[in-house]
Amino acid sequence: MSGQPKIRYGMAGGGEGAFIGAVHRMAAALDGEFALVCGAFSSDAERNRRSAEALGLDPARAYATLDALLAAEGAVPEDQRMEALAIVTPNHLHAPMAIAALDAGFHVMSEKPMALNLAEARAIAEAVARSGKLYGLAFTYSGYPLIEEARVRVARGDFGAIRLVQVEYSQGWLSEPIDREGNKQAEWRTDPARAGLGGCLGDIGTHAFQLAEHVSGLKVEQLSADLTAHVPGRRLDDDVAALLRFEGGARGVLKASQVAAGDENGLRLRIHGEKGGLDWSQMEPNTLTLRWLDRPAEIVRAGGPGLDASTMGRLRVPAGHPEGYIEAFANLYRSFGRALHADAASSPPPGAADWFPGVHDGLRTMAFVEAMIENSAGEAKWTSLAESPGRGG
Amino acid sequence: MSGQPKIRYGMAGGGEGAFIGAVHRMAAALDGEFALVCGAFSSDAERNRRSAEALGLDPARAYATLDALLAAEGAVPEDQRMEALAIVTPNHLHAPMAIAALDAGFHVMSEKPMALNLAEARAIAEAVARSGKLYGLAFTYSGYPLIEEARVRVARGDFGAIRLVQVEYSQGWLSEPIDREGNKQAEWRTDPARAGLGGCLGDIGTHAFQLAEHVSGLKVEQLSADLTAHVPGRRLDDDVAALLRFEGGARGVLKASQVAAGDENGLRLRIHGEKGGLDWSQMEPNTLTLRWLDRPAEIVRAGGPGLDASTMGRLRVPAGHPEGYIEAFANLYRSFGRALHADAASSPPPGAADWFPGVHDGLRTMAFVEAMIENSAGEAKWTSLAESPGRGG
């Protein structure tokens, strides 16, 4: 209930049978602040048409290509024209599409990873800078209310100086060679041409890394990695582990796997400081456990007592009414929409009420991917992460 | 992505500051299958106007009263006219509004409890029958995917004949006399004129009862109850317990409280049969635990292996991406919408793909409320539940 007119957005990718496009649409719809007006849903013309029909769109605004979309929408009267583009394609299209949309004057909300590699990511960052348009990146998990609470607690020093950061992301769905058995989701994710340099690393390792840096407020300076493809014939890693050294002396471990057979979507973050620590698991996202040296552990609950105002602003229903993945995703859209209404030039920094992940997170994660691959392939114990623009970039 | 035009709905109640109205709007919005077109959001004219504005509605369709709304919408061209009314007011308005809307030719989705008492509920049932319109009742918790899985498992005999049904709903938010300290939600819920015969009983005891009968597939035949108002001066019960006897010999316990200080929204259902049992908790709704006499317990997970097709149809994202309360609510709206598109005359029975709670559940729960109050006030050990229409009513 913002009282603002709905933001008109289009979608690249996300046609029939796709997974993440539908999630973007639900996330955008939840608060009633976005309206889907056009799309280039599929390179298959018939599928594209059917997708638009199913979504109740004007058939004239289902475009065969993104180029066609950008050209045509530019000519639509301003009060009906698309304002922002959601990019939900496989990874190799993220960079060219984002740059084209930004340069055509549209805001962009993109799926992660930002691009195939750091060079592409930097090109997007330049397009953001020259266009003055907003760029959001769907690091969905950082949209959870209790992730904001965790970030606030670390930032305000509840735990003292941070010593340990442990992050893990455990899935099992690629335990078998389903990428060679017709599973579309698996196919492109294990194809270097479409997925990029990393397999599991790019798909979920980046989520783990982004969450660790976002919540700890600390940058990884050095890492030591071991990337493995367990399933015979797989061309990209399906399992990742790394030792991390953060600025200021904190130590970390990052573990991500897509061959942890039987695991679903086990993203867990633990951070310990001098006085206590926090523990959060994505599969039970409405609980944040705080443990202390000198008093009993606390169960901080979404909607319960003791939350920061910034956390409360990311909740929709009272304590005990579970909110989940779609709501976390909707938080990113809501913040993105508010920045857009406010004519912001970029994502507000962490700590701002309506922060959302964007260029900064994209560049850091692509630098992480490249450093991981370099380290794992080499003999050196430690590899430094490439510098990247500061927060708010 | 149904490909159907959006269903146009209006809303009675749910203006600024209300809780459940916003939930209905999110639930209706999530899948993109409903559009809010009008409302009578508040008896306060200014609040009504502001609510409509915040929701982006045509100011002309923010009506001062429900009567005005029904009259005016009846005159709107059919392809723009409201089709269904969501009733999200305090309880005492449920019956008059539902009957008026049905008789004016609109479908109704109502908050629970159905009415102030069984007589009112029967009047609604008659209005449904004579109007031929759909009537949905927001027993939200029965919209959870794993509640459907639980129901299926019982119905197909996985546990053998049912012996035990234990249901509890534990909240603590009324532990203090906030109903006399300005809390609007608490005020009307503890006022017999607006809440009806039961306090905690009507507000959450009905949820517990509905879930127990819905999942077990068994009707309660007799009950023995103890209703208490623990907070001094409170006019309605804030704490409820009952022994239940089900058809066929199963025994049950129902416990509901709003003075379990510190508890959030602890709805839990356990059912045991000859061979094993199930255990589900609303606050972790994506897990259904099955225990067995002869083999290890199983953790059935939303989106995981082993689910019935009917359960899968109520899920939106893959295993490990938590869905919550709003998604459960959206499942009711989606089923309601599908029945509407299908020109169904009433809620399909449990087991149908798109079942949603309606007249049957409303009548049973109102009969339950009356039997509980009668038993608790009297000397008899057991009170029988009034007969009510069968399933599908």
Add this chain to the structure above:
Amino acid sequence: MSGQPKIRYGMAGGGEGAFIGAVHRMAAALDGEFALVCGAFSSDAERNRRSAEALGLDPARAYATLDALLAAEGAVPEDQRMEALAIVTPNHLHAPMAIAALDAGFHVMSEKPMALNLAEARAIAEAVARSGKLYGLAFTYSGYPLIEEARVRVARGDFGAIRLVQVEYSQGWLSEPIDREGNKQAEWRTDPARAGLGGCLGDIGTHAFQLAEHVSGLKVEQLSADLTAHVPGRRLDDDVAALLRFEGGARGVLKASQVAAGDENGLRLRIHGEKGGLDWSQMEPNTLTLRWLDRPAEIVRAGGPGLDASTMGRLRVPAGHPEGYIEAFANLYRSFGRALHADAASSPPPGAADWFPGVHDGLRTMAFVEAMIENSAGEAKWTSLAESPGRGG
């Protein structure tokens, strides 16, 4: 490491193949403060002999009957004579054996329930009074350290006045008619002549009741019960439910079942007061969860920060090293032993460092059993519990 000589004890029952006798022996052995010196382990002479041999006892002190044991031990030199008798037989022998042993000048540690009925229990109480000997009753679960913490928290008013007491004890092992298929444990427990008035009621309902009164510090004044035998042909109840009314206005629910198929030993106690509540489950006994109206829930842990000294005195290893059922049992023996060394005339009251359950708990639980049976069989809504001696009796 008490520095005291070991207490010499004998055992009635508990021969080969018995369950609870071995538990008593482990509990008594754990802290090195008891030594088993004699026994009448079985009415089967050969089994009795073999049991003594396996236990490394002098064959001359394996007696054919309890009478023989009492007579012979009375003639043993005082510094080698048995001091206390552990009674671990089926229920019907508890009272005659306890009375005989007490009257012969021996202390008694008995399995629960105290006796077959309240009259027998009162006869034991009289024998205790006239003998001046100690009488302990194995309400094992009240020996858990965090049960003591829970009791302390309630007693010192952390939660304010108590409003709700919920206790449940859920087992599934009698789901099938194993009592007629050769299972010895099941056989006598479902035989009224050996088990007493209650089946499930006496076996585990008494545990639930004792725990509820012990921790809440409140007596049940009235109850309304429903006892059921679900398994065809079973002569005693296998499932119990009751509504409870406590002194001072608190309300309670007690549920115990031995046909909750798949459940193991699910004893759980929840107590809520005006300000918060506690939650403890026997199967994870080292965690006590406290929930509060105005702040996050706390996880109080065995050995962790925040415990009362009385709790700490019941722990043996640091936090995170789980203690279990045998250690809880050993706490009863240790307290019993300390009272014995201190020449105490009876169990110290709750709150004393070395409290152990005894006559008071036995009389209350037998009164409970009789009231439950009377209520369940009759038409009256409420039955009052018989008066019984106060604490410390």
Add this chain to the structure above:
Amino acid sequence: MSGQPKIRYGMAGGGEGAFIGAVHRMAAALDGEFALVCGAFSSDAERNRRSAEALGLDPARAYATLDALLAAEGAVPEDQRMEALAIVTPNHLHAPMAIAALDAGFHVMSEKPMALNLAEARAIAEAVARSGKLYGLAFTYSGYPLIEEARVRVARGDFGAIRLVQVEYSQGWLSEPIDREGNKQAEWRTDPARAGLGGCLGDIGTHAFQLAEHVSGLKVEQLSADLTAHVPGRRLDDDVAALLRFEGGARGVLKASQVAAGDENGLRLRIHGEKGGLDWSQMEPNTLTLRWLDRPAEIVRAGGPGLDASTMGRLRVPAGHPEGYIEAFANLYRSFGRALHADAASSPPPGAADWFPGVHDGLRTMAFVEAMIENSAGEAKWTSLAESPGRGG
């Protein structure tokens, strides 16, 4: 109830105020199969005397030194002579004491780590070989029944070929510089002269490593480590992380910390193979979770259905009656005692009914400690583990 005479054992260390000595005594006492007959409990004569008195020992068998004990006990009549020595001193005494005791003809049960370094450990191994006496090492966690179940499940191929091994051991008790503030336990554990090469590494990293190899049945071939001392002034590591490469291609992560503020004793092991995985946590040791690619996860419970006979043989009470740390420890003593009664020359191999950890585990863990330190101090990415004797050594 073995029917065997009790094994007479002595103790080196473990006087007043010590922690682990008391645990050994409880573990040895639990099943009634060991009797403590002598000790050299403390180098402080008065403390030594008091300890013996408190334990009810003959004052003449409280010796001032281990040498005095070995000499004197050798002269005691054989049927009263000590048979085995429990060594529960700080680490630097483990090797000299074990060698002296073995060479004097006594069996040894030693606390871990085996020794200060691999050279010392090898010297013990030689003493074991030349003496023909038993040598047990208190890797307590491998005594848990469900650890045996986990080992059996992996060994029989339930999960297919193993791909991932994740082990962590998280404590927080050394978060502050209590080693310089009078805490005796902390003092010697952070003193290189008494603790050995590793701090956290030797104290708990070794437990994690032993458990990972024991359950997986796989040897670590290479590791990459990062050892840190977070607390200023601390001379040994208090935090450890490592990437592991196992024989056959499995990958692992090991994390151990004593500065994870607020954590208690968080030892957790996860192993994944091609078809599923297992998950076990020491703080809830009676649950073993199995997750599968193609069916719901299973909760395997101590005492519940589906256990291997080898697991059942390590349990003492029925399902739902929690067993804990002391019982796990007692399993090691029981197996050690059975091997002793059977005149076994060494610990039976894993898979044998009465396996207990010994020389093999000691050598492997000391090789691990040295490799970790070498790798962490150097520039090489990977360090190989030294070869060591095979199982059963």
